[in-house]
Amino acid sequence: MNLLERLTFFIQNNGLFEANDKILLTVSGGRDSMLMTFLLTKAGYKVAIAHCNFQLRGTESDLDESLVRSFAEEHGIPFYVKHFETTQIALERGISIQMAARELRYNWFEQLRIAIGYDKIAIAHHLNDHIETVLLNLLRGTGLQGLQGIQLKRDKLIRPLLFLKAEEVLRYVQEYQIPYRDDQSNFSTKYARNKVRIDIIPQFKKMQPDFESIFEQNIIHFKESYTLLQQFINPIRQSLFRKEYDEWTVEKAELNLYIHDLPLLYELFSTFGFTKNVLADLQSCWDKESGRLFQSECYDLLLDRDFLIIREKEYKQQDETVITSETKSVSWRNACFTCDYSVDLSIVKDKQIAKIDADLLIFPLTLRSWKTGDFFYPLGMTGRKKLSDLFTNYKVNIFEKENVPILVNGNGDIIWVVNYQLDDRYKISSNTKKVFILVCK
Structure with missing residues (x-):
């Protein structure tokens, strides 16, 4: 079989998609994704291109985008591009740049797929990526599950080049004269995956020239063993x-x-x-x-x-919301608040409503999550109490207390542990003339 026949057989044999499906191709400009684009276009499938510019490599990133855009225009393929402030987003979320880039691209691919009405998202991983993933998972100790490598299809994601070896990808892009660009970071062995590809796999190939094919069969055995194990585990897991x-x-x-x-x-x-x-x-x-x-x-x-x-795990959220003297409504995470003023000094016994002596407030006020060492003076008590002790008394677990809004005065005093207790210093008294009312919904 020639390459196109092999591709078609692989797609049909594994049920990756139907002939009339519309496929969104994720194209970086590297040899793998450019070959995938060339082949699926030549095979007559309905495709569009999605390209991410993570703005991590300056001019190099822009040249990648320019190459992919030109290829799309030359072949009449719909082209979509998204620019990301990747470094800034990684800092804001407290995660690595690599993790941020992965999160950003997969989220955008799915959003774009839905927006343009396409059926599948194609990723250009090949057989060597598959093998590298298994070897890395061995080092990470992921067990039998990790030895299955890269999934051929998951939800809307498909990998139609997973049957090709890396050396075949290189040979075919040269044979068909397909333009591509190399990311120079792929040649640095400071990254674990690159070290496996550049230093380790060649040593295996010296011992066994047919290393990739043999390892591919091992992955199939790992999958079969894992499937068999899950037949025993799943009923227990589902019951628990x-x-x-x-x-x-x-x-x-x-x-x-x-x-x-x-x-x-x-x-x-x-x-x-x-x-x-x-x-x-x-x-x-x-x-x-x-x-x-x-x-x-x-x-x-x-x-x-x-x-x-x-x-x-949740990414770090915006942890503070400001309330000014003019604020009418505000939200913090999953809580919504309305703000108002009144001269009604009656006491309300509703933990979702705080009536506060307005003259004691120093704007702007702040809504935030609790911090280690936080304390306040609970309503009706003379002494102070740590918020951690309050949460313990109410049996609030660590997941729940992260989402309890804390209302803080401009001078740093905690005014209200929302939905739990008001601070005694800010209650309505005989000297109160005006009341600030905050209602949590």
Whole structure:
């Protein structure tokens, strides 16, 4: 079979998409994505190009964009480009540039796919990317799940070049005279993936010239073993894990049967990426303490009193919202507030409403999350109290207290722990003339 026949067979044999589907191609300008674009266009599929300019390499990034744009115009392919302030976004979210770029591009690809009415998103990973991923996962200790490598298809994502070796990609772009640009960072061995590709895999090929094909068969065996294991694990996992909104809960009483079996525990939690070391720590404090937080790359696990609570990690949110003397309404995370003034001095027994002596306020006020060391003077008490103690008394877990709004005066005093308690210093008194009313919805 020639290359186009191999491509068509691979697409059909793996059910990647139908002949009439519209495919959004993610094209960086490198040899892999340019070959994918050339082949799918030549095969007659309906395609469009999506290009990300992360603005990380100055003129080089702009030259990549120019190459892809010119190729699209020459071949009559719809072209879409998005410029990202990647470095700034990574700093704001407290994550690496690589992670920010990945998050940005996949989110935009899906948004664009929906907007233009396309069916699939094609990524130009090839067989060597597949193998490199497995070797890296071996080093990371991801277990049998990580040995499956790159998924051929997941949701709307497909990888139609996963049957091609890297050396074939290079040979074909030269044979068909397809223009492409090399990202010079791909040749630096300071990155783990590059080191595997440049230094390690060639050593394997010296020992076994047919290394890629043999390793591909091993990946198939790994997948089959993992599938077989999941047939045993999934019924247990489904009986234990309950999802509600954005979190999963597991009753400690139900997990007691499995908590001391570390290999089984590891497989039960494998979908969340927790390592065996982390789960061993969980075992060690199972009956000793609650409130402990355990982390994987993408998830937080809270050991609460009666439950385990698992939540996907959130990027750092805007943590402060300002309220001026003129503000009528404002929002903070999932809470919405209305602001008003009144001369009504009656007391309201509703924890969602704060009536505050307006003359004691120093604007602007601030809504934020709690901080270590925060304290206030609870209504009806003379002494001060730490917010951490208040949350403990109300049995507020670490996930919940991060989303409790704290109203702070311009002088730094905490006025109101929203929906819990007002500060005694700011209550309505016999000297109050005007009331500031804040209602949390």
